Structure formats: structure tokens, C-alpha cells
Amino acid sequence: MDHHSKEFQKALSSLIQERRSIRKYKKDPLPKELIEKIILQGCWAPSGKNLQNWRFFVATGNKRDEYLKLSQKSWLSLKDVLQKKLKPSLYEFTERFFFTLGDAPVIIFCYSNNHPEEKYKTSIGSVYMAAENIILTAQAHGLGTCAMGAPLEIKEDVDNFIGKEKVKDLELICAIAMGYPDHVPPAAPRQLEGRITWL
Numbered sequence: 299m300d301h302h303s304k305e306f307q308k309a310l311s312s313l314i315q316e317r318r319s320i321r322k323y324k325k326d327p328l329p330k331e332l333i334e335k336i337i338l339q340g341c342w343a344p345s346g347k348n349l350q351n352w353r354f355f356v357a358t359g360n361k362r363d364e365y366l367k368l369s370q371k372s373w374l375s376l377k378d379v380l381q382k383k384l385k386p387s388l389y390e391f392t393e394r395f396f397f398t399l400g401d402a403p404v405i406i407f408c409y410s411n412n413h414p415e416e417k418y419k420t421s422i423g424s425v426y427m428a429a430e431n432i433i434l435t436a437q438a439h440g441l442g443t444c445a446m447g448a449p450l451e452i453k454e455d456v457d458n459f460i461g462k463e464k465v466k467d468l469e470l471i472c473a474i475a476m477g478y479p480d481h482v483p484p485a486a487p488r489q490l491e492g493r494i495t496w497l
């Protein structure tokens with residue numbers, strides 16, 4: 299399809315605007331080839347000095363089940379803040395998500411290999427750019443995702459869970475839950491006014 303066509307622009311716009319953070323998944327496992335194909339799209343993201351400093355670790359099956367214990371631990375660091383912010387039904391739903399990860403069959407841990415010649419913030423930004431590519435590609439394959447900063451509450455534990463040797467010199471940036479969606483959440487409201495200032 300021609301990328302400059304109105305049809306493509308419409309399709310891209312709906313891909314972006316119809317994405318939702320999914321917190322309930324079908325248990326169906328995803329084929330390894332599909333997971334790899336989606337993550338490799340992340341590697342086409344822009345990166346500072348083209349250092350491509352993203353590194354991905356994928357947990358499925360028993361390893362994914364094992365992570366639930368840590369997800370529950372990360373909840374302990376966040377629950378008090380969230381209890382004050384969220385209405386009770388949403389608080390309970392969020393708690394359930396942390397305990398089960400919504401049955402997501404795949405968790406992708408996104409790390410940064412920070413380089414001494416690259417600024418810290420651009421290194422981190424590059425990994426988030428790759429994460430967004432992954433999220434939108436998953437969406438285009440009928441999959442749902444949820445970007446998660448919660449694992450940062452328990453960075454050390456996540457490093458140990460993956461294996462200290464594997465994450466040597468790397469820094470955890472975020473995780474992404476992925477699988478076939480099992481709910482259709484409403485769009486989280488967006489504020490479009492006041493975000494752009496013309497100079």
C-alpha cells in the first residue's frame with residue numbers, strides 16, 4: 299500500500315487511536331515466530347547515534363508464571379499511592395492485574411545498554427521508541443499489550459529473575475505484557491488542548 303495514500307493514513311490513525319492498554323488476556327500462547335517478528339519491528343525504531351541500545355528478554359510458560367510472584371511484590375510498593383488515586387472498582391481491577399497480569403502469556407522486559415558516549419536520557423528514549431513500535435505492531439496483529447513501569451519498583455529482583463549475567467551492564471526500562479485481548483476497555487481520555495505551543 300502507498301504510505302502517502304489517504305487510505306494508509308486512515309489505517310495508521312485508527313491503529314494508533316484504537317490501541318488500548320489491555321489488562322485481561324486469553325490464555326492462548328503465541329507462536330515464538332510471531333513474538334520474534336513483533337519484537338524485531340522494535341529494532342527499526344530510531345535510536346540515539348543509531349546505537350540500537352535496546353535489549354529484550356521474553357518470558358513465556360513457566361518463566362512467565364514465575365514472574366507473577368514479583369509482579370505481586372511490585373504491587374506492594376504501589377498500592378498505597380493507587381488506593382488514594384483510584385476509585386475502589388478500578389483499584390480492585392488493578393490489584394487483580396498485578397496478581398495475574400491478566401493471564402497475558404508473554405512478558406517482554408525492555409532493557410537499555412547505556413553507552414558512555416550517549417546521553418542517559420536519549421538511551422532511555424530509544425528503548426521507549428522501540429517499545430512503541432512493538433506495541434503498535436502487536437496491535438496490527440490483533441494482539442493486545444500493556445506497557446508497564448511497575449517492574450521498575452523491583453528492578454533488582456527483575457535483574458535476578460532474568461539472570462545477573464544476562465543483564466550485566468543493562469538497565470531495566472519497562473516491560474510489556476502481550477497476548478490476545480479478552481476485554482475491550484474504553485478509551486482513556488486524552489487531553490489535546492494546551493499540549494502544543496506555537497513559537
Ligand SMILES: Cc1cc2nc3c(=O)[nH]c(=O)nc-3n(C[C@H](O)[C@H](O)[C@H](O)COP(=O)(O)O)c2cc1C
Pocket residue numbers: 317318319320321395444445446447448449472485486
Ligand atoms: C511508561 C509507562 C508505564 C506504564 N506502567 C503501567 C503499569 O505498571 N501498569 C499498568 O497497568 N499500566 C501501565 N501503563 C499503562 C498506562 O496506564 C496507560 O497507557 C494509560 O492509562 C492510558 O491508557 P491507554 O494505554 O489504554 O490509552 C504504563 C504506560 C506507560 C507509557
